[in-house]
Amino acid sequence: MMRILVLGAGAIGGYFGGLLLHSGADVTFLVRRRRRNLLKKNGLVIHTPDQDYDIAVADHLVEQVDEPYDLVILSCKAYDLEEAIKAITPAVGPDTHVLPLLNGLRHYDVLDETFGAEKILGGLAKNICTMQKDGSIRSWSRPGNVTFGPRSEEQLDFCRQLEELLLRAPISVTHSSHITSALWDKFCLITVLGAINCLLRGSIGDIMATRNGRDIALAIIDECAGTAKAAGYPLSEASLDYLQSSMTREGSDYTSSMFRDMELGKSVEADQLVGDMLIRAEDAGLSTPFLKAAYCTLQTYMLRREKS
Ligand SMILES: NC(=O)C1=CN([C@@H]2O[C@H](COP(=O)(O)OP(=O)(O)OC[C@H]3O[C@@H](n4cnc5c(N)ncnc54)[C@H](OP(=O)(O)O)[C@@H]3O)[C@@H](O)[C@H]2O)C=CC1
Numbered sequence: 001m002m003r004i005l006v007l008g009a010g011a012i013g014g015y016f017g018g019l020l021l022h023s024g025a026d027v028t029f030l031v032r033r034r035r036r037n038l039l040k041k042n043g044l045v046i047h048t049p050d051q052d053y054d055i056a057v058a059d060h061l062v063e064q065v066d067e068p069y070d071l072v073i074l075s076c077k078a079y080d081l082e083e084a085i086k087a088i089t090p091a092v093g094p095d096t097h098v099l100p101l102l103n104g105l106r107h108y109d110v111l112d113e114t115f116g117a118e119k120i121l122g123g124l125a126k127n128i129c130t131m132q133k134d135g136s137i138r139s140w141s142r143p144g145n146v147t148f149g150p151r152s153e154e155q156l157d158f159c160r161q162l163e164e165l166l167l168r169a170p171i172s173v174t175h176s177s178h179i180t181s182a183l184w185d186k187f188c189l190i191t192v193l194g195a196i197n198c199l200l201r202g203s204i205g206d207i208m209a210t211r212n213g214r215d216i217a218l219a220i221i222d223e224c225a226g227t228a229k230a231a232g233y234p235l236s237e238a239s240l241d242y243l244q245s246s247m248t249r250e251g252s253d254y255t256s257s258m259f260r261d262m263e264l265g266k267s268v269e270a271d272q273l274v275g276d277m278l279i280r281a282e283d284a285g286l287s288t289p290f291l292k293a294a295y296c297t298l299q300t301y302m303l304r305r306e307k308s
């Protein structure tokens, strides 16, 4: 059976790792002391719109690893990547594959350089979820989706085995043969949503109730879509339609995890999402005033947070 190590049992790692374990997969969570203690005490509870799961994880927790696994699922925040790489290094042997589920793109450069691109699959998560104070995971998606795929021919066999395994869990699974395009689509979606929410400080519905919210949302979509096009990964018509309708829907309570983190006073992935999109736009010679304003807002937030 495929041996899987999941780094981080937060919202994304806890949800997908927990549901994989529930489906009979061989899953071990690599967690830090505080998270380990909480999971030992409370178990891993996952609340979904249709069902709650109470998963016994006490025997599936480690604070460090010393042997290779077949698959390492990486589900930390981007600002924790460096430490996470140190923690998983002993688990990455010659035949190991790594599936990152982080938002953004920059982590691929770092992972490729550290472990070799042949080991790093393409992956992303679509799941509106959060880790609650008591350590349980709440997901509002029906169900959360993992999209993954090979970044080179050599990874195809492993991806087929992985698809078989993922399909046994109560999650939605997309095995993409164009994973880099899918990563760009998700990068645009999360940057657009995060920039709108964090710049204008509200859910999509809150913002659509204002005089100019819709115009600003559409301008941010244009800036990100232009950047994707310049990078050689233009958004499909369907993706663009989806962005234009979901980001301007009246009454929508849509928020990104970055905005929810900001509301809670937590650290945010500003550099890896809005900041990175902005750098790529500038490199392509594009004018992106709204992304600049959004990044400036996020940086100001982070600077004030560091001071307090
Ligand atoms: N939440 C969402 O709705 C979505 C999030 N994403 C993306 O998924 C990624 C993860 O986000 P999310 O799950 O929300 O974040 P969380 O903060 O909920 O979870 C991250 C977990 O990673 C753990 N972690 C970090 N570094 C280490 C380490 N060195 N060793 C062990 N554990 C570690 C943290 O542990 P500790 O508790 O000890 O700090 C934390 O529990 C982000 O890139 C995010 O943008 C993508 C789609 C949706």
Ligand SMILES: CC(C)(CO)C(=O)C(=O)O
Binding pocket: 103, 125, 126, 127, 128, 189, 190, 193, 255, 256, 257, 258
């Ligand atoms: C797009 C969304 C909102 C859900 O998948 C997300 O990725 C996030 O909140 O980080």
